[in-house]
Amino acid sequence: MEFKFSVNELFKNPIVEINHNLIPPGFSGDRRALWDSVNKVSEVINAMGEASAKAQGLSKPITTADRLRNSEHRLYILLDQQANNGKGAVTGMLKTGAKGLYVFDRDGQHYQVSPPCVLDFYVHDSRQRTGLGKQLFEHMLQKEGIEPVKMAIDRPSEKLLGFLNKHYGLHSPVKQMNNYVVYDGFFSKASDSNQHQEVERDQSPAGTRALKKDSANGLQTSSSPYGRYGAPRPPCSMGQIIHNQTSTINKQQEPSGSKFCM
């Protein structure tokens, strides 16, 4: 995507990270230059946000300069510095950020988590399937020190599911009621000590559940160590409904209606 101004002058590197202050990395200049740069960054974000929404068939953009300004999200912007007669062009964007979510694993066990999420990902239509998405995604993984499997994906398109499968071997997504998708490794607890995510308190009413932060994605399981609450629980039918495992539900004898694990 080309702009009237030089994106090469605005952004000094082929991939830049923008946060809520909308200031391009490495900016130097007076107040007037700052105002001008922030306006140009906003124009880039709004144009890419709109193109992304259009590509995903959304009625309105989920990425705008205003929304970024009022969030803790990070937006990675990918440039082609050779394009547009040396002025450069913007070829991709990727927005990430932590979200407080309830997620269910395949057994219906629920977790309160605040994982890093893929929120909006777009490569310009004319440049898709040429490896730019991988380049941008890899940069993000490295900057955020996270594995793809530890991220939650907000309402992924078929293209993104294909992308994650092809490049990271992620398959059989665990679809959530909130339209997020996670993968099986999301729930594993191994090798996460070097990752840092915010831990949230459980909202369970009685406060009887012990909470633990277990993993990169802020995974917390609800566990009740004492008495009958410590006994293994049967599969949760709500979880099975969510994950479309109707055959399992039918096999169970449930005389008095559905059972909820909450």
Ligand SMILES: CC(=O)SCCNC(=O)CCNC(=O)[C@H](O)C(C)(C)COP(=O)(O)OP(=O)(O)OC[C@H]1O[C@@H](n2cnc3c(N)ncnc32)[C@H](O)[C@@H]1OP(=O)(O)O
């Ligand atoms: C949370 C969210 O943001 S969901 C929305 C994700 N964004 C979109 O769907 C917008 C339109 N799509 C895109 O912008 C891009 O295709 C992206 C961002 C998903 C991937 O970026 P790309 O630069 O195309 O990826 P890259 O070239 O590195 O990898 C290509 C792989 O992605 C997947 N992919 C990309 N485009 C397509 C497509 N049209 N159909 C099916 N799979 C596709 C395939 O696995 C492809 O490998 P293949 O060509 O061997 O089949």
